[in-house]
Amino acid sequence: MNASLLRIGIAGAGAIGCTLAARLAAGGHQVNVLARGETLAAIRRDGIRLFDLDGQHHVQVEASDNAANLGEQDLIFLCTKAQGLASLLPQLQPMIGAETVVIPVVNGVPWWYFHGEGGRYDGRRVNAVDPQSVLSQALDLRHVIGCVVFITANCPAIAVAESHTPHLMIFGEPDNRLSPRLEQVRGLVESVGIEARATDRIRDNLWTKIIANITSNPLSVITGATLEQLYSLPQLREVVSSCLHETLLTAAAHGARVSIDPQTFLELGAGMGAVRTSMLQDYDKGRPLELAAIGDAVLELADCMAIPMPITRHLIALARFRGEQARH
Structure with missing residues (x-):
């Protein structure tokens, strides 16, 4: 070139x-x-x-x-x-x-x-x-x-x-x-x-973005919350933390090194302010949700390593239900 x-x-x-x-x-x-x-x-x-x-x-x-x-x-x-x-x-x-x-x-x-x-x-x-x-x-x-x-x-x-x-x-x-x-x-x-x-090591960076997406997008569709609310309100932060740790374990099992520790990740998310996720914006407009790449594929990679992701799995299922209801 x-x-x-x-x-x-x-x-x-x-x-x-x-x-x-x-x-x-x-x-x-x-x-x-x-x-x-x-x-x-x-x-x-x-x-x-x-x-x-x-x-x-x-x-x-x-x-x-x-x-x-x-x-x-x-x-x-x-x-x-x-x-x-x-x-x-x-x-x-x-x-x-x-x-x-x-x-x-x-x-x-x-x-x-x-x-x-x-x-x-x-x-x-x-x-x-x-x-x-x-x-x-x-x-x-x-x-x-x-x-x-x-x-x-x-x-x-x-x-x-x-x-x-x-x-x-x-x-x-x-x-x-x-x-x-x-x-x-x-x-x-x-x-x-x-x-x-x-x-x-592009997959290390991929997992950092994957974690940011999976801990915020599905839950935002379920709750209507902004990034600041998701990562700072105690009742939502607890759910986000569970999803975060499940995904970190899956990333590590696939050999990725995520450089940001969980506490810093939550603080960075809260610092994004009153931002509505792209998936929430799609939900508001009745568009298809990007759940296959952001959610299902992560569960597939977890299944490869026999890692259970119960909280994340429920979040994706609930977000998919909300998305399907909004389009009918």
Whole structure:
């Protein structure tokens, strides 16, 4: 990849997709956005706007609902919900060339988790997120670089993103190599004002984000509570702590090293303030909940190691019930 001449695809123009598109385009890169419907119309008409800690960014990008119109890309960021990947990835084929790097910017346990992992489950499919092998068949995993994104953003309007926290993205090869392309991606993202790190242990960082998601998202749907309430109110904090310890045990069983201790984790969560989780926002809008990747896949990994997660299992079941009720 020649970082100065990259064609960068963004698949999914939600809060994170718009944040990345705005930053990359403002940095002078050619950005091509795959979008549809009202989102596509808004991008073509008004471009993409981002309001973050560095001010306002207003950019014009190429946008289409047809991947063939955008053509082969050097780098593609997948910025959809995990449950949207099965329909998205097969559509992306015209954008993926022999050397295209694909970076899933997706919450929860990724479908590539055991690819290149090297342990007893090396090469195993995570059934909860790829039950029909659609993802595994649609994309050769040699294209994939793993990513953990710590960007809190929302969309106050179509093709408009706002974020009031620092941006951080961590990248890693699934087989833990510190490859030249990994450093190129890190450098590219850092060059447009997003803190970027490369690691040879991407699953450690994945588990940190997984723990943040699983301890907050399902319970937020059940209670309607904000992050501050979840991690600080005694009656909720106790439930969060139980889920936290169950997930930490599962992470450790799979060889991950989570650097944040439980008490610090709770304090950081409480410090996020009156933020409504993305899953709670989806619930409010009657959208499908991202429970397969954030919840079911973690239970699947726990089952691999015969680790019981009773509290977490109940939280996921209750959140799923609430989500299904809201959609009927």
